[in-house]
Every structure is written in structure tokens, then in C-alpha cells.
Amino acid sequence: MAKSHKPVxxxxxxxxxxxxxxxxxxxxxxxxxxxxxxxxxxxSYEKLHAFAAGGIGKLVLFGVIALSAWSSAHRLRCxxxxxxxxxxxxxxxxxxVAAIVGSIAAALFLLRI
Amino acid sequence: MSRKPLVRECPPTTWYFRQPRYLRYMSxxxxxxxxxxxxxxxxxxxxxLAAGPAAWEGFLLALRSPASIVFQFLCLxxxxxxxxxxxxxxQKAMPLxxxxxxxxxxxxxxAHYAVWILxxxxxxxxxxxx
Amino acid sequence: xxPLKERLVQLEVLRYNPDTDTEAxxxxxxxxxxxxxxxxxxxxxxxxxxxxTLNYRWSCHMAVCGSCGMMINGEPKLSCHAFLRSYEGxxxxxxxxxxxxxxxxxxxxxxxxxxLKRVKPYVIPKEEKPISEGxxxxxxxxxxxxxxxxxxxxxMLCYAACPQYGLTPxxxxxxxLTLAHRYNLDSRDGGRKERMEVVATKxxxxxxxxxxxxxxxxxxHVDPASALQQLKIVGSIDWIVEHLIPGGKS
Ligand code: SF4
Ligand code: FES
Numbered sequence: 001m002a003k004s005h006k007p008v009x010x011x012x013x014x015x016x017x018x019x020x021x022x023x024x025x026x027x028x029x030x031x032x033x034x035x036x037x038x039x040x041x042x043x044s045y046e047k048l049h050a051f052a053a054g055g056i057g058k059l060v061l062f063g064v065i066a067l068s069a070w071s072s073a074h075r076l077r078c079x080x081x082x083x084x085x086x087x088x089x090x091x092x093x094x095x096x097v098a099a100i101v102g103s104i105a106a107a108l109f110l111l112r113i
Numbered sequence: 114m115s116r117k118p119l120v121r122e123c124p125p126t127t128w129y130f131r132q133p134r135y136l137r138y139m140s141x142x143x144x145x146x147x148x149x150x151x152x153x154x155x156x157x158x159x160x161x162l163a164a165g166p167a168a169w170e171g172f173l174l175a176l177r178s179p180a181s182i183v184f185q186f187l188c189l190x191x192x193x194x195x196x197x198x199x200x201x202x203x204q205k206a207m208p209l210x211x212x213x214x215x216x217x218x219x220x221x222x223x224a225h226y227a228v229w230i231l232x233x234x235x236x237x238x239x240x241x242x243x
Numbered sequence: 244x245x246p247l248k249e250r251l252v253q254l255e256v257l258r259y260n261p262d263t264d265t266e267a268x269x270x271x272x273x274x275x276x277x278x279x280x281x282x283x284x285x286x287x288x289x290x291x292x293x294x295x296t297l298n299y300r301w302s303c304h305m306a307v308c309g310s311c312g313m314m315i316n317g318e319p320k321l322s323c324h325a326f327l328r329s330y331e332g333x334x335x336x337x338x339x340x341x342x343x344x345x346x347x348x349x350x351x352x353x354x355x356x357x358x359l360k361r362v363k364p365y366v367i368p369k370e371e372k373p374i375s376e377g378x379x380x381x382x383x384x385x386x387x388x389x390x391x392x393x394x395x396x397x398x399m400l401c402y403a404a405c406p407q408y409g410l411t412p413x414x415x416x417x418x419x420l421t422l423a424h425r426y427n428l429d430s431r432d433g434g435r436k437e438r439m440e441v442v443a444t445k446x447x448x449x450x451x452x453x454x455x456x457x458x459x460x461x462x463x464h465v466d467p468a469s470a471l472q473q474l475k476i477v478g479s480i481d482w483i484v485e486h487l488i489p490g491g492k493s
Contacts (some may be wrong), residue, residue: 116261116345116351117261117262118261118343118344118345118351119259119261119264119266119267119343119344120343121267121340121343121344122408123340123341123409123410125410128406128410132317132318132404132456133458134454134455134459135406135454135456138406138456140450140452157464202453202472204469205458205466205468205469205472205473205474206469206472206473206475206476207476208469208473210384210387210388213383213384213387214382214387215387228361236247242327
């Protein structure tokens with residue numbers, strides 16, 4: 001049996017898992033506060049737009065979204081298998097394509113800001 | 114003597130009920146559903162942000178629906194649970210040997226927790242939470 | 244000296260006779276045991292006094308040989324290390340999960356043995372040298388690097404705990420992959436490349452989803468889950484070197 005190309009999907013999964021762990025909880029906390037009616041100053045249109053308009057802001061937002069999306073897509077693929085859904089190739093294709101499409105969309109919206 | 118071993122199949126859709134640790138594993142894996150869905154929310158948010166101030170205000174308002182509050186609460190739990198399991202795993206994936214001895218695993222994981230909390234506080238500070 | 248406390252223990256043991264049975268079935272035994280006995284002692288008492296047809300494997304009675312693994316109340320355990328005092332009520336004893344049952348509590352380990360061989364779990368010297376040149380030396384730090392992974396007693400409890408092995412029996416599995424890692428880490432070894440040809444395949448380390456059950460049940464504190472996580476990182480770096488760096492393949 002030949003060596004597997006799994007690292008192609010696993011490496012970004014691992015990187016994304018780290019990004020999710022470090023970044024997503026606090027981001028969810030911010031939008032959750034907004035949901036509860038205490039919109040943090042940083043989520044006002046001016047502040048957030050200014051952040052996303054800068055190069056670093058774009059890079060951070062894109063990196064967080066793309067890697068988190070990929071990581072959760074990959075984990076969801078494994079979870080489907082764990083739940084007994086054996087059409088792995090189909091599941092993998094759908095989920096990875098979804099992650100890539102989401103990332104491209106994020107990039108396009110960021111470029112418009 | 115002839116052999117006639119009895120093969121027992123692992124039930125493909127119900128195996129995780131066999132041991133509590135499997136349920137713990139599955140709950141870790143299921144966090145990915147919430148993180149994935151939250152990513153969709155983030156992409157939608159970016160789209161609204163790009164569409165101008167009125168669109169963004171509408172997005173913030175939409176966040177306040179009860180369904181969104183429940184959803185984000187679940188996402189928060191999922192994200193924190195993912196973070197905890199991830200940091201606990203770092204000591205296994207990246208052991209650190211200094212001289213003969215290995216740095217104790219909880220020091221490695223603890224350092225990750227510390228950086229995580231610090232980073233979260235910094236982000237909250239710059240986001241104007243306090 | 245206080246008299247030893249006795250206790251009537253009920254065991255429900257999975258039985259299978261390949262000559263007459265097509266299914267396995269539970270059989271209930273009641274046996275007088277001493278409070279500080281282990282499950283293996285209870286089985287020995289049953290075999291001696293009640294039912295000589297009961298089959299199971301054991302040898303050392305001290306958690307060294309790795310032959311007495313069984314599912315005890317659904318948990319993979321060494322029966323010589325499973326103390327009766329930690330169980331209440333009827334104790335359910337079954338052969339190790341995920342392995343075919345040979346007879347009663349005896350399982351067929353053939354699959355594990357074959358996989359063990361495939362990962363070449365022995366030192367493949369970097370350079371052969373004549374005995375006259377002396378031994379291959381190793382510092383304590385170099386030894387500590389893999390020592391934990393060399394403690395495996397081949398009891399297969401980790402295979403019985405691993406759902407991915409149960410669901411995908413072609414998975415090489417925790418103990419064999421951990422031993423591959425152990426030899427990869429050995430300063431005297433030069434066989435990493437050969438082993439990775441087996442380890443970095445689909446049925447190798449990439450079948451693992453880091454459930455972590457193997458490490459929780461391992462009686463020798465080998466922590467196979469950590470070895471497999473490290474192997475994934477090694478495998479990924481190898482892949483990058485081989486595919487993305489010009490000349491990295493050779
Ligand atoms: S790694 Fe641990 S549980 Fe697995 S066979 Fe070795 S000693 Fe047994
Ligand atoms: S009898 Fe040897 S490990 Fe239990």
C-alpha cells in the first residue's frame with residue numbers, strides 16, 4: 001500500500017484546530033454579547049470596517065475563517081463516518097468544497113471592504 | 114484441530130453507546146458542527162459588513178433573535194469545549210524533552226491555556242468590551 | 244492475623260464452543276472468593292471447582308505477560324489486575340472486543356501479530372558494525388526519548404478499546420504503530436524510512452481519529468494515542484518534504 005496523501009487535508013485540519021481553539025471562543029463571545037444587546041464598541045460599523053479595511057485585518061479574518069472552516073469540515077467528515085455514514089468520498093467532497101467555497105466568499109467580501 | 118473463530122461485528126451506527134468515553138469523544142467531534150455553522154455566520158457577517166452601515170446594523174439586529182442567542186450560546190460551549198480538548202492534546206502531540214526528562218505534560222497544556230486566556234483578554238480589550 | 248474476608252461472587256461469562264456453537268452465550272457462575280482476589284482468581288476457582296471446560300488465557304498473574312486481557316463489565320482489562328473489590332453485583336466477563344473468539348474467553352490474535360510484524364518492531368541498525376567494534380551506545384536522554392513506548396506488553400487491550408479498529412479492521416492499530424514510533428525514535432535505528440512506508444498509509448496512522456481510548460485502558464501506561472499523534476506530525480512533515488521541496492524525495 002502506497003503512502004497516503006492524507007497530510008494534504010490533515011495539516012490544515014491541525015492548523016485550523018489550533019486557530020479554533022485560540023480564536024473562535026473569544027469571537028463567539030463578542031457576537032454573543034452583541035446578541036444579548038451589549039454590542040462591544042469594536043463591533044460598531046466604523047471600527048470593524050476600519051479593521052477589515054486594513055491588510056492585517058483582512059489577513060487575520062481570512063485566516064481564521066478559512067482554517068476554522070476547513071478544520072470543522074474535516075472533523076465533520078470523520079464524524080459522519082463515525083455515525084455510520086460510509087459514503088466517505090461523497091461526504092468528503094461535499095464538506096471540503098463547502099469549506100473552500102466559504103473561504104473564497106470570505107475573501108471576496110473582504111476585498112470589497 | 115480445525116479452527117472456527119466467531120467474528121463479532123462492531124455495530125457501525127451505535128458503537129459509541131458502549132463506553133462513556135466514546136460519548137465524550139463524539140461530543141468533542143460534534144463541536145465541529147457548531148464551529149462550521151458559526152463560520153457560515155461569520156461569512157454572512159462579512160458580506161453584510163461589505164454591504165454598508167445599514168446592512169451591518171441589520172445584521173447586528175438579526176443576531177438578537179432568540180434563535181440566534183440559543184445558537185451562539187451552543188457555539189460558545191462547543192468552542193470552549195473544543196479548546197479544552199485541543200490544549201489537553203498538545204502535550205501528547207508535542208512532548209518537550211529537556212536533557213533527560215520530559216517537561217510535565219500539564220505544564221505544556223497549562224502554557225497553552227495561559228496564552229489562550231491572555232489572547233482572549235487582549236482581543237476583548239481591543240474590541241472595547243472593557 | 245484477621246481471617247481473610249470471603250465473598251460470594253457472581254460472574255456472567257461469555258461462552259463459545261467452536262465445535263458445537265454458532266453463537267456465543269452467557270453462562271452464570273457463583274463462586275466463593277476472597278475479598279482481595281482478582282477476576283482471574285475467580286475464573287481459576289471456577290475452572291478448578293465448578294466447570295473445567297471454561298477456556299481462557301493467562302500466564303504470569305502479575306500484569307507482565309499480557310495474555311489475560313478480557314472485557315470486564317465492558318471495559319478492556321487484564322483479568323489478573325482487575326480486583327474483585329472494585330466490582331459490585333454480577334461481573335460480566337467477555338473476550339476482548341474486536342477480535343474473533345477462538346473459544347470462550349480466548350481470542351484469535353492473528354491479525355495483531357501480522358500487523359506487528361509489518362511495522363518491523365526491532366532495531367534496524369544505521370550501520371552494521373562487527374562485534375569487535377563494541378556495542379551501540381546510547382545516552383540516558385536518548386533512552387528516555389522512547390522508553391515509555393517500549394513498555395508495551397502486547398496485551399491488545401488498546402485494540403479492544405479502539406473503535407476505529409473495530410469499525411475498520413484493516414487499521415494497523417495503536418500498539419503496532421506505537422512500536423513503530425518507538426523504534427523510529429531510537430538513536431541506534433536507521434529503519435524509519437522503511438517503517439513509514441507502512442505507518443503513513445491509509446490503514447496506518449491516518450485511520451486514527453484520536454479517540455484516546457487506547458491510552459486510557461493501557462495497563463503499561465504506554466500512551467499509544469500520543470505516539471500516533473506524533474506519527475501524524477512526522478508523516479505530514481515527510482509528505483511536505485517529499486512533495487513540496489525540490490529534491491526532497493531522494
Ligand atoms: S500499548 Fe498498552 S494496551 Fe496496547 S498492547 Fe501495549 S501494553 Fe497493551
Ligand atoms: S496473566 Fe500475565 S498479564 Fe495477566
